[in-house]
Amino acid sequence: MPWLYLIVAIAGEVIGTTALKASDxxxxxxxxxxxxxxxxIAFYFLALVLRTIPxxxxxxxxxxxxxxxxxxxxxxxxxQRLDGPAMLGIGLIVAGVVVLNVWSGATPD
Known part of the structure; x- marks a missing residue:
């Protein structure tokens, strides 16, 4: 269940951030x-996730x-446009998330 909560927290944060731009x-x-x-929603579900995941x-x-x-x-x-270094940086962030989830023992099953 904590992974579902994390997905909801991420969705809330993404929706909130996107709306922040639209709020002008x-x-x-x-x-x-x-x-x-x-x-x-993001912070409520994030708090629930923190009961289980470090x-x-x-x-x-x-x-x-x-x-x-x-x-x-x-x-x-x-x-909005990104240059090469910006795309590389975001790619490295995504790669870090993949490493955490695939190879790290720090995440619960």
Whole structure:
């Protein structure tokens, strides 16, 4: 169940962050409400995850997957572009998450 909670936490964070861009500095009420709800969901489920999965591993996965997802959304929705070094850096973040999940003994089964 903690992995499902982590997926929900990541989704909440990605939705909240995407809405943060759309809120235009909290000047648009609809997206601003989505920001607050998205982050509330993210932190609630993140707290549940931390009962089982170690803090460092949880945060690495949560932030790494979130960075990759928000970057993809920024590219698809907002037309944001990345140069080679930026793509390399994000690729390394994703690679780190894969290493944690595939080879590390720090994550529970």
């Amino acid at each position: 500095g909290f000047t648009r009420a609809g997206p601003a409400v989505v920001v607050v709800i998205g982050y509330a 803090l460092g591993v949880t945060y690495a996965i949560w932030s790494g997957v979130g960075v990759a997802a928000v970057t993809l959304i920024g590219w698809l929705v907002y037309g």
